[in-house]
Amino acid sequence: MNAAALPRAALADTPAIITVAPNGAYKKAADHPAVPLTAEALAREARACLDAGAAMMHMHVRKPDGSHLLCADAYREALAAVRRAVGDELLVQVTSEAAGVYKAAEQIAVVRELQPEAVSIGLREIAVPDIPETELAAFLAWLAERRIMTQIILYDEGDVRRWLALRQRGLVPPGAWSVLFVLGRYSAGQTSSAYDLLPFLSAYDHSLPWAVCAFGPEENACVTTAAAFGGHMRVGFENNLKLRDGSVAPGNAALVAQAAEGARALGRPLADAAAARRIYGQVR
DSSP: OOGGGSOOOOGGGSOBOEEEOOSTTTOOTTTOTTOOOSHHHHHHHHHHHHHHTOSEEEEOEEOTTSOEEOOHHHHHHHHHHHHHHHTTSSEEEEEOOOTTTOOHHHHHHHHHHHOOSEEEEEHHHHSSTTSOHHHHHHHHHHHHHTTOEEEEEEOSHHHHHHHHHHHHTTOSOSOSEEEEEEETTTSGGGOOOGGGHHHHHHHOOOOSOEEEEEOSTTHHHHHHHHHHTTOEEEESTTTOOBOTTSSBOSSHHHHHHHHHHHHHHTTOOBOOHHHHHHHHHSOO
16 A cells, blocks of 8 residues: 555544553663552552543553463453552453463463453464464454454564455454554664655555554654654553653653653644543454
8 A cells, every 4th residue: 555545534533542551571770760560569650640641541560479370360350450540440451462471372371261341362373373364363352352452462564464465364353453553673782763664555445443562762753753644542551661862761751741741732632541442442
């Protein structure tokens, strides 16, 4: 798809969803003392980021030693803590990330056990030889049937084409799907640039809502560029600790506030959780 063929909905009519990814699978207190590692810390971060303009949280949970965890019970504890802090004012998306610890079958099993409102799934992590295509199709059908808001994580234009091919072949039934473009995951120094968005936009068919996350100090420039093209924005300590001026952010809320400022400068209203649920929950 060339630039002239890109959708051109008025920015003023397309609320921008800001998602905060406050911790990820790897960051610890040694990286930044404000990285939230417990359910209560996630709840405090949810409140601060909601107040700064976030509509959504991308949630990781951790073991007591701070390492990555996929566990339905741990998710339930963290989800309950966030709900106590903000009610339903944040849409919470849990991750199914392997982080080099879990296999695809384990990831799928946790999602099935938890049945979350929203989940992110790396295409490269579940569309693997260990999972027969019939089993993959059954899992995708299960997600669609339950209207679980499922964000498919894509790392390059090859991933985009693979996802589109699965849809074209009928392996992805209509459901509450969206995609996340990860900019610069395999670039030198894992530092993203707004230019990294261009191959994604060229390869994508724009049939589903899309968002961007980025690594390093140009995170804000990357997500603001995405917002200018009608995409949504994911920021936070999972991928970046620095503000656009190069200083270390005091917390995730400061990164959210920057993203909100960028969206407003473009004339895009900020989505609240209700709008995020409408945008990401629509069956396509």
